[in-house]
Amino acid sequence: MKSYDLCECGAPLRLMERETPKPQGSEVLLKVLAAGVCHSDLHISDGYYDMGGGKRVQLLDRGIKLPLTMGHEIVGEVVAGGPEARGVKGGDRRVVFPWIGCGVCNVCQAGEEQLCLAPRSLGVFASGGYSDHVMVPHPRYLIDIGDIAPERAAPLACSGVTTYGALRKVAATMANEPTVIIGAGGLGLMCLGIHKAMGGKGAILVDIDPAKRGAALKAGAMAAIDGNAKDAVAQIVKLTNGGAWAVIDLVGADQTVKLGLASLTKGGKLIVVGLFGGEITLSLPVFPLRAIALQGSYTGSLGELQELVALMRAKGMPEIPVRTRPLTDANEALADLRAGKVIGRVVLTPAAH
Numbered sequence: 404m405k406s407y408d409l410c411e412c413g414a415p416l417r418l419m420e421r422e423t424p425k426p427q428g429s430e431v432l433l434k435v436l437a438a439g440v441c442h443s444d445l446h447i448s449d450g451y452y453d454m455g456g457g458k459r460v461q462l463l464d465r466g467i468k469l470p471l472t473m474g475h476e477i478v479g480e481v482v483a484g485g486p487e488a489r490g491v492k493g494g495d496r497r498v499v500f501p502w503i504g505c506g507v508c509n510v511c512q513a514g515e516e517q518l519c520l521a522p523r524s525l526g527v528f529a530s531g532g533y534s535d536h537v538m539v540p541h542p543r544y545l546i547d548i549g550d551i552a553p554e555r556a557a558p559l560a561c562s563g564v565t566t567y568g569a570l571r572k573v574a575a576t577m578a579n580e581p582t583v584i585i586g587a588g589g590l591g592l593m594c595l596g597i598h599k600a601m602g603g604k605g606a607i608l609v610d611i612d613p614a615k616r617g618a619a620l621k622a623g624a625m626a627a628i629d630g631n632a633k634d635a636v637a638q639i640v641k642l643t644n645g646g647a648w649a650v651i652d653l654v655g656a657d658q659t660v661k662l663g664l665a666s667l668t669k670g671g672k673l674i675v676v677g678l679f680g681g682e683i684t685l686s687l688p689v690f691p692l693r694a695i696a697l698q699g700s701y702t703g704s705l706g707e708l709q710e711l712v713a714l715m716r717a718k719g720m721p722e723i724p725v726r727t728r729p730l731t732d733a734n735e736a737l738a739d740l741r742a743g744k745v746i747g748r749v750v751l752t753p754a755a756h
């Protein structure tokens with residue numbers, strides 16, 4: 404099997420060839436039809452997260468081992484299963500839930516494997532989709548995509564379930580009050596489309612890029628606000644009749660978190676999803692006095708991905724631009740993403756070449 408692997412942080416991926424493994428036990432081997440190129444792959448290949456104030460978290464200190472085949476947004480076609488892999492057969496097309504935990508701790512048993520303290524996430528801690536084949540430890544991580552095209556279904560595994568997981572945290576107010584979404588790139592448009600499919604009342608998108616604001620309006624946002632405008636908070640407060648009940652920050656930078664907190668009404672929630680990085684100083688009395696909440700959201704659970712795929716099969720996928728590229732373009736695809744040249748999503752299609 405051929406894969407493009409991260410062998411050294413900060414360096415281009417390298418083509419590696421290995422013998423294609425045979426599935427053991429409950430394992431399932433898939434041929435990779437589509438592998439989305441995600442922003443977090445840039446963080447992984449850089450080797451660190453910016454924690455603000457010059458501090459960095461080194462990912463190699465967090466259990467990531469090189470060489471690593473990245474790629475956590477995977478759709479594959481089942482090739483073979485081990486003797487204990489039930490419920491799948493050759494040719495089945497499945498999106499892979501990549502946020503796999505140890506499977507035995509209380510968190511995993513409760514169905515929140517993405518929060519396990521001993522993660523085995525595909526494309527992060529275990530081999531992922533930048534390859535012509537991928538091994539999945541158990542068929543329960545495979546979800547039938549029906550007639551959704553593989554390159555459109557792949558992003559559901561990260562960009563989709565991440566925004567769905569964040570939206571679920573504000574589900575109590577979503578049907579009756581507008582939701583503010585900061586960041587109108589690929590993740591923002593995914594969030595907007597899923598918000599609509601979930602029956603959300605209206606979404607206010609915030610972005611500093613006029614082209615992205617235009618795309619958000621075209622995709623059905625009720626308003627699109629320039630995050631750099633001096634009156635950005637006042638505009639949000641006006642559009643929400645006094646402040647937002649729910650803000651989802653898909654950027655996660657100093658300015659966006661500050662903007663999000665300032666835009667909340669009493670009792671409102673800010674959900675931070677983005678990993679841009681930075682740090683802010685918080686005035687603590689505002690939390691009790693305004694009864695606001697600041698919560699992080701990391702990907703989503705297996706159950707949430709199952710719900711999301713069912714929702715998308717019933718209501719249709721958001722119209723997000725998707726560009727497919729061969730696996731051999733993996734380095735160019737990452738470079739384009741880093742340079743801000745990608746609109747929507749780039750998806751590698753290893754099986755097509």
Ligand SMILES: [Zn+2]
Pocket residue numbers: 441442443444475561562
């Ligand atoms: Zn991702």
Ligand SMILES: [Zn+2]
Pocket residue numbers: 504505506507508509510511512516519520521
């Ligand atoms: Zn666990």
